[in-house]
Amino acid sequence: MADSHRYVMLLSSLPYHGPLFGAKQTPLSRIRLDQRLELLEPEDARCLEILGQLLDWPKQDRERSDAEAMRWARGQVEAITHPFARALAVWRLEYRSLIAALRRRHRGEPAPLDAAWGFGRWLGQVRRNWSEPAFRLEGAFPWLGEANRRIETGDALGLERLLLGVVWSHLDRISDGHAFDFEAVVIYVMRWELIARWTSYDAEATERRFEALVEAGLAGTDLSRIAA
Amino acid sequence: MNEFVNALGWAGLYGVMALSAIGSIIGCAVAGQAAIGAMVDTDSGYGRYIGVSVMPSSQVIYGIVVMFTLQRPVTPESAPALFGIGLLAGLALLFSAVRQGQACASAIHASKTKPEIFGLSLAPAAIVEGFAVFAFVFALVLAGTIPG
Numbered sequence: 001m002a003d004s005h006r007y008v009m010l011l012s013s014l015p016y017h018g019p020l021f022g023a024k025q026t027p028l029s030r031i032r033l034d035q036r037l038e039l040l041e042p043e044d045a046r047c048l049e050i051l052g053q054l055l056d057w058p059k060q061d062r063e064r065s066d067a068e069a070m071r072w073a074r075g076q077v078e079a080i081t082h083p084f085a086r087a088l089a090v091w092r093l094e095y096r097s098l099i100a101a102l103r104r105r106h107r108g109e110p111a112p113l114d115a116a117w118g119f120g121r122w123l124g125q126v127r128r129n130w131s132e133p134a135f136r137l138e139g140a141f142p143w144l145g146e147a148n149r150r151i152e153t154g155d156a157l158g159l160e161r162l163l164l165g166v167v168w169s170h171l172d173r174i175s176d177g178h179a180f181d182f183e184a185v186v187i188y189v190m191r192w193e194l195i196a197r198w199t200s201y202d203a204e205a206t207e208r209r210f211e212a213l214v215e216a217g218l219a220g221t222d223l224s225r226i227a228a
Numbered sequence: 229m230n231e232f233v234n235a236l237g238w239a240g241l242y243g244v245m246a247l248s249a250i251g252s253i254i255g256c257a258v259a260g261q262a263a264i265g266a267m268v269d270t271d272s273g274y275g276r277y278i279g280v281s282v283m284p285s286s287q288v289i290y291g292i293v294v295m296f297t298l299q300r301p302v303t304p305e306s307a308p309a310l311f312g313i314g315l316l317a318g319l320a321l322l323f324s325a326v327r328q329g330q331a332c333a334s335a336i337h338a339s340k341t342k343p344e345i346f347g348l349s350l351a352p353a354a355i356v357e358g359f360a361v362f363a364f365v366f367a368l369v370l371a372g373t374i375p376g
Contacts (some may be wrong), residue, residue, distance in 0.1 A: 005258050008333050013263025036268075131281040179334060180262075 008180040010039040014188055020168045023195045033192060044182050047082045048189060056088050067116035084183045091170065098144060099163065101126045106151045125220030164194055229305045237307025241298050242312025247318030248291025248325065255284025256328025264331035266340040272344065280332050283336035283353055287325035290364035291318060297371040313370050320363035328356040
């Protein structure tokens with residue numbers, strides 16, 4: 001079977017996800033997705049697993065220092081054998097490093113002296129242009145100025161929306177010509193993660209709102225008398 | 229030398245069928261896998277997915293017909309024509325079957341999400357079928373002019 005159609009059955013078995021911000025839930029559950037991904041070749045499955053370890057926030061070890069995390073990330077990137085998956089991992093890590101730089105500056109931190117705080121080729125540029133709103137990287141990352149503005153104004157929801165949209169658009173761009181190959185599987189899983197993240201925010205907001213309403217409704221009620 | 233020319237003639241005679249069979253195998257396998265995947269994800273329309281996935285089987289039928297039309301005593305006079313027509317018609321049928329299988333896989337994948345485009349999504353596969361028919365018909369026409 002040609003590489004371009006290696007995963008035709010797997011991809012045909014995955015439901016269409018639709019647009020990111022219109023989604024109310026993920027197109028299929030994580031358990032179902034993992035079941036379908038069992039059709040991957042072992043080496044491709046390994047690449048996808050490493051990609052998940054690198055990019056999923058819940059899988060990150062928060063006890064590690066920045067330098068340790070970056071050393072670990074470089075090792076993981078080297079372990080990804082598929083060039084497309086590796087390039088995507090590098091892009092995501094560089095993108096996160098730029099966001100981290102914006103947040104550090106917003107907290108009032110000075111320009112970092114070494115390269116242990118981030119990943120990729122833009123660290124030097126960021127350090128040299130620390131006082132510029134978008135580190136003079138507007139050409140390569142047109143969204144960086146807008147992200148900075150939203151951080152400065154404290155628009156957390158708008159920032160998250162912008163950042164998820166940037167990743168979604170990048171996945172759109174690199175998906176050209178990939179319909180039934182491993183690249184298409186990687187893109188699908190990445191999009192699934194974005195939808196899962198976006199829809200989980202909504203669930204959390206709903207939960208908070210529900211708790212607030214319950215508290216408001218119970219205000220002034222003596223619960224001990226009801227229990228008795 | 230004559231034996232070698234005759235061997236080429238036999239290769240062309242059987243090659244058209246063998247090459248078209250290889251194409252149909254690959255094409256039906258690709259489209260069939262898409263059909264199976266779509267059946268995993270949907271609750272209806274199984275029959276039409278399978279129906280679309282067997283479209284690339286027509287090429288092997290064309291190959292068999294061309295082979296029988298070419299069939300005649302293989303002599304140094306007829307062998308070069310048998311080789312040329314058989315090999316090139318076989319290659320055309322092979323590639324058309326493979327590409328048609330890929331077009332069918334895409335049609336199945338797309339119509340699974342949007343059933344209303346089912347008919348339209350088959351247009352590329354139907355156009356590829358048209359080119360296979362060209363290769364088939366003109367192989368038959370030329371087969372009538374082979375000496376022997």
